[in-house]
Amino acid sequence: MRSGGFVAAATVLFVVLAPAIPAGAAPTLEPVCKVSDTRIGELSGLASDGDHIYAMNDGGTKLQIFVLGRDCKVQKVISNPTDPFDVEDMARAADGTLWLSDAGDNKKARETVALHAVTPAGKSTLYRLTYPDGQHDVEALLLDKTGTPYLITKDVLGEAKIYRPKGPLSSPGPTALESVGSLTIKSTDTPGGPVGSIGSVLVTGAASSADGTVLALRTYTDAYLYSAPDGDIVAGLQRNPVRVPLPNEKQGEAIAFEPDGTLLSGSEGVGEQIRAVRGATSLVTPAETKAADQPGGAANPAAPGAGKDSELPILPAVVVLVVVGGGLFVISRMRKRT
Template sequence: MAERGLYKFGGLLLIAILVISAVAYATSGGRPAAEATPAALDDARTGAAPLAQTERDETAAPAEAVCAPDGAPRPLDAEIHESSGVAVSRAHAGIFWTHNDSGDPLLYAVDAQGRTAGRVRVAGASVEDWEDVALAPCPASGDCLYVADIGDNDAERASITVYRIPEPAPGASQSAPATAIRLRYPDGAHDAEALFVLNGAIHVVTKGESGPVVLYRAPADAGAEATLQRVRALSADKVDRQERITAADASPDGRWIVLRTLHEAAFYPAAALAESGPLSPRRVDLHGLDEKQGEGIGFGPDGSVYLTSEGGKKNARATFARLSCTLP
C-alpha cells in the first residue's frame, strides 16, 4: 500500500511539473524562460513595465517624428503658381502667408483651404528670387514677416536681401515700408532657399547644390547691411537633388527647427543645431503628399506643420497641405 501511494504521488508530481512548464512556455510566447532578457528580469523584480527598446538603447537612432496628413493637399489659386514659402499667422487665426519666387513683390494671405484671402504689396521691396518667408517677433514689438530674397541659382550675387515688415492685415493692399537687410556670406556667394528666425537672429540654410549644406546667421536687428556668421555645415559635401534644402522654420516655442527637401521634412532640436556635435534629426517622408515640387514649410500651433509646393507650372497647380505632428 505504501509503495502504491508513493508511485501515485510521484505520478501527480510529474503531471504538475509538466503543466507548470507548459504554462510558462505559452506565456513566454514560445521562448524558454532561460532566454528572458536582463531588462525583463530587472522589470520583473521591480514591478516596472518594460520600456521600448529605443528608450533603453542610448545608441539607437532617435524615434521618427509621427506626422499624419489632414486630408489631401489643396490647390492654391492659379496666381500663386510658384509658392516658395509659407508662414503661419498668430494675429489672424486661420491665415497663412505665401508668395511666388518671381514677379511682383506680393504676399498672399490664404485660408485653411488654400483659398486666397488677400494680396498685400510689400512697400519698398523688389523681387530677384524670393524663396522663403518666416513669422517672428519684430525687434521692437509685435510680429514681423521676414521675406527671404536669397535665391541665387548661379551663386554669383554679391549680397542677398531679407525684407522685414510688421505683419499686415490680410485685407491690406500694401504693407508698411519694408526694412531691407542686406546680407553677405563670409566665404563667397551661395544659393539658398531656406530661412528661419530664432532668438533674435536670422538664419539662412544653403541649398547644398554647389557645396555643402551650411547654416549661417546674422542679428535680426542688424540694420541695413551685415555679414553672416557661419554656424556649421550640415553635410560633408554637396548633396543630391532630392536632399537639397528648400525651406525651413522654427517652432513657436523655439525648441525645434524643421528643414525640408522636395520629399522629406527633418526635425532638429534647436539647441543641438546651434552646436558642433553630431545631429540625429527625426525624419518624415512626404512622398505620400505627391507634391510636384515641395518648397515651403511652416510650424503652426499644437504640433501642426504646413507645406506648400510650387506645382508643375502649367501642368499642375501649386498646393497647400497640413500635417499633424507629434514631437517629444
C-alpha cells in the same frame, strides 16, 4: 521668376542613402486644402498664425504675401512695391512681422543677398547681407526666439552650410554674415521633386515651431525635425533628426509650423495641395542625442551634421559611387532679375 534651368557639371558624386522607413512608421500626411489661385503658381514660402496661412511665391517684381483661409482661398494680399532679386522662403516672427529671405542665387553671382521684414500693413524694411566666403544659393530661412535669422544653403552634395549675422542687422546695410556650421542631408528614395533622387539632398525650405524648440528643414522630398529645447538653432541642427517623408510633391519648397505643432508642407504648381502632419513637434523629444555623440555623427561640434535618422533603426550605410563622366545635373532653377 523662373527663366530656365541651372546646370552644374559633376564628374564623380558619392551619395549616401538613408535607411528606408519601416512599413507603417511614417507619420500621416493629411490634405488641408488645394491652392487653386493662379496667382500662387510658384509657392516657395509658408507661415501660419493658426487661423490663416501665409503663402509666398519665389521671384516676382514686388513683394507679395497671400493671406489664405483654411480652404486655401485668398482673403487678402500684403503687398509692397520693393522689387526683390529672388525671394525663396518666409518666416513669421512673434510680433507678426513676415521675414522674406531674398537669398536665391543659382548663378552664384550676387554681391549681396537680402532680408525683407514686412509688417501686416505692408511696410517693408530691407537688410542687405554679405557672406564671408563667396556666393551661395539659399532657399531656407530660420528665425530663432530672439529674432536672429539663419540662412541655410542648398548644396548638390547635401552639405548644407549655416550662416547668421555677425552683429545687429542694419538697414539697408550690408551686414556681414558669419559661418556657424554645416549639416549633412542623406539621399532617400522618397518619390517626388523635379530633379530625381538628387532632390532629396537639396534644402529647399525651413521652419521653427512657435516656441522655437523644434526646427524643420525640408528637401524636395522629405522634412527633417530637430530638437532645440533651449532654442539654440546651431546646437539643434547638430542633433539627430526625425525624418518625415513628403512624397509625390511636384516641387516641394514650402514648409511651416502651426502654433499647435502641426507641420504644413506645400509645393509649386497651381492645384497642388497643402498637407499637414498633425502633432509633428511631438515626434521630437528634448532628449534627442547630439549627432556628434553617435557613431557616424559629426566629429566636430563646431560643424553640426545630421547623423542617423533618430526614428529609424541603425542600418549599415550604402555608399553608391556614381560616375558621371563630365555629366550635367539640373539641380535648381535660374531666375531673371526683374
